[in-house]
Amino acid sequence: MPVISIHDLTKRFPSVTALDQLTVDIGPGVTGFVGANGAGKSTLIKILLGLQPATSGEATVLDLDVATQGPAIRDRVGYMPEHDCLPPDMSATEFVVHMARMSGLPAASARERTADTLRHVGLYEERYRPIGGYSTGMRQRVKLAQALVHDPRLVFLDEPTNGLDPSGRDEMLGLVRRIGTDFQISVLVTSHLLGELERISDQVVIIDGGRLLRASSTAEFTRATQVLAVEVAAFDSGPDWTAARDRLGHALAGHGLRVVPDGRLLMIDIAREETFDVVRDTAAELDLGLVRMEQRRHRIEEIFRDGAPGHQAGADAGAGGPAGGPVSGPDQGGAHRVRTP
Ligand SMILES: Nc1ncnc2c1ncn2[C@@H]1O[C@H](COP(=O)(O)OP(=O)(O)OP(=O)(O)O)[C@@H](O)[C@H]1O
Numbered sequence: 001m002p003v004i005s006i007h008d009l010t011k012r013f014p015s016v017t018a019l020d021q022l023t024v025d026i027g028p029g030v031t032g033f034v035g036a037n038g039a040g041k042s043t044l045i046k047i048l049l050g051l052q053p054a055t056s057g058e059a060t061v062l063d064l065d066v067a068t069q070g071p072a073i074r075d076r077v078g079y080m081p082e083h084d085c086l087p088p089d090m091s092a093t094e095f096v097v098h099m100a101r102m103s104g105l106p107a108a109s110a111r112e113r114t115a116d117t118l119r120h121v122g123l124y125e126e127r128y129r130p131i132g133g134y135s136t137g138m139r140q141r142v143k144l145a146q147a148l149v150h151d152p153r154l155v156f157l158d159e160p161t162n163g164l165d166p167s168g169r170d171e172m173l174g175l176v177r178r179i180g181t182d183f184q185i186s187v188l189v190t191s192h193l194l195g196e197l198e199r200i201s202d203q204v205v206i207i208d209g210g211r212l213l214r215a216s217s218t219a220e221f222t223r224a225t226q227v228l229a230v231e232v233a234a235f236d237s238g239p240d241w242t243a244a245r246d247r248l249g250h251a252l253a254g255h256g257l258r259v260v261p262d263g264r265l266l267m268i269d270i271a272r273e274e275t276f277d278v279v280r281d282t283a284a285e286l287d288l289g290l291v292r293m294e295q296r297r298h299r300i301e302e303i304f305r306d307g308a309p310g311h312q313a314g315a316d317a318g319a320g321g322p323a324g325g326p327v328s329g330p331d332q333g334g335a336h337r338v339r340t341p
Contacts, residue, residue, distance in 0.1 A: 009057035030180035032197030040210040078147035078155035088132030103150035137168040
């Protein structure tokens, strides 16, 4: 049963259509909601919380109607807003207790839940210091704690990694993942960075200009391709990786495999089951060491890079044949911007 159900939802502002006939069902677990800046992510969250009316269309959250049951939704759902909204003179404990009381918790359980939640987000030691002296990462954790303190069934996290450096981002993503796994709270987390959502989400919804581009399980997005990526090192020619790569490439082409170089790698069509053995044996015959041999997986960002939703990016990487030029293989890097603002 979907946790969130959105049907034909449109939101028009005077000068822009923020959501355009959006229809999508979102199941339990961690859902990554991705789109460029201005794609309509925050607008959707506000409509789902009953804080803003839609222009047309319907949506339910935990089976509650967003148009008429906003307060009941906000009782059951936690919300971490994108922008900083923290009082600098209060400590994390004071602020989170206050938010717990606002959600209707009695004083004693508000204090107890606050201590538990701050421990969970890694702020226990610092909980009595004024928020004004906190780093960006700590402030993000306070916002996360206040979203969790009333023990919601579902949380909306709007760009929780905003402003964080790579290690802070990794820690935040780990926390978000644990909310879904350890606490069994469903999560809708937004980002304009595709790579980070791919890592932590059970399903991913991609919007562009307020329209649905694609919604599917992460496993479906990142399923294995029929391309084997191989990197070799030459024992006898030192650091000349180009020569080693090309020797192997030509030998494999001689075995009837379709091979395309891509930087230090060879992209090889997995035409038959023995392909792995042929690569291993040929590298050994040529006295080359196998540094890496892995079946490529689709990356979510390929959907954007290659334009068309559902495009079989990477699956035909070897189609150029042995004589084909270098192809741009699946991305090796980390998170990518969908579109810079
Ligand atoms: N209250 C408003 N009045 C007018 N236009 C608005 C309002 N809120 C949002 N918009 C516009 O709607 C579009 C979608 O904005 P929204 O904030 O939902 O995008 P987003 O995907 O969350 O991006 P960001 O992360 O940059 O906030 C943008 O063009 C924005 O300028």
